[in-house]
Amino acid sequence: MPNPYPANSVGQVAPEVYQFDEPLELSCGRTLNQYELVVETYGQLNSDKSNAVLICHALSGHHHAAGYHAPGDTKPGWWDHYIGPGKAIDTDHFFVVALNNLGGCHGSTGPRSNNPDTGKIWGKGFPPLRVRDWVSSQARLADHLGIDCWAAVVGGSLGGMNAMRWALEYPDRVRHCVVIASAMKLSAQNIAFNEIARRAIKSDREYHDGEFLEHDTIPRDGLALARMIGHVTYLSDELMGVRFGRELRSGTFQPGLEAPVEFQVESYLRHQGDRFAQEFDANTYLLMTKILDYFDLAREYGDDPVQAFAHATCHFLVISFSSDWRFSPARSREIVDALIAANRDVSYATIESNMGHDAFLLPNDRYERVFRAYMMRVAQDTQAPAARSAQR
Secondary structure (H helix, E strand, O other), X not given: OOOOOOOOOOOEOOOEEEEEOOOEEOOOOOEEOOEEEEEEEEOOOOOOOOOEEEEEOOOOOOOOOOOEOOXXXXXXXXXXXXXXXXXXXXXXXXXXXEEEOOOOOOOOOOOOOEOOOOOOEOHHHOOOOOHHHHHHHHHHHHHHHOOOOEOEEXXXXXXXXXXXXXXXXXXHHEOEEEEEOOOOEXXXXXXXXXXXXXXXXXXXXXXXXHOHHHHOOOOHHHHHHHHHHHHHHHOOHHHHHHHOOOOEEEOOOOOOOOOOOEEHHHHHHHHHHHHHHHHOOHHHHHHHHHHHHHOEOOHHHOOOHHHHHOOOOOEEEEEEEOOOOOOOHHHHHHHHHHHHHOOXXXXXXXXXXXXXXXXXXXXXXXXXXXXXXXXXXXXXXXXXXXXXXXXX
């Protein structure tokens, strides 16, 4: 039977559910007595379990990072461009672990899950989380898989914050940290965009103060508007001009014709918003944006990022994109400057792209070459136990 998947694809994959019954104390002071994480893995774990790579997803991401769930799927995982045989994160060399983070809405324990103490859906009552809570749950997952040290922890945007937090919380369990299109903390403008999106959701009459599932509904319009706001900020002005310009989808400006005008960009944004509203949970969106807002890598280190990174022992790759105005190259250079001042090993590249913040998800030849070259270095480390011991 012919292979229905591209030769450089991980092929058909299936998520697994891992249940954890040991209570997890959260940063907010509350405790989850039990929780589940949904995980996909690609590639094979080697004999000394030194080739494992953790993929940290961004705000609306999930465990399905590569491959296909069924032969008829037309859309692969969200980072399929960069995970697979012969790709930057080469599954011929690495055992790749991708999960839906705690608080997510794609199977892991979150606002859509049942609260075992009440028997009801958590909803808005799900505990507030911080990135360090994700790291704690991911460390438990690593323990379950028998992984003492990640060859690399890799993430873009919010996932990059997750990766950096790993490097500080568990320095002996990370050999390489790859931080893409991220920042050590959000700017005031970014926090403002998140608050506007949250207000859009909460203003929807179907939100029902967060208990919409009990009313058998969803705040569809609010979620769609929140996604439209976010999506505009993830793209660049240049890309939107090239892709849409002022092209019309329907209607006309010709005198005497009464035809309502709809621009292509309006239609595109409505489609993106409506689709997102069908797939994502409103309370999860509120939770995730607050996790973004609250993240501050150096808060517990006297607001000194150099002091923070002094706790890391791994090597770093930092990548930014020229047209990304939400997580601009200046934010990545702040990371790099702090790493250099802390005498950490760091490689840095700014990639020319007109794709805005979404560039970290999309094909780009130079990005792929930089990413691949660094991950080849990571792969070489997994084949040199003596070198790893010397490094640590």
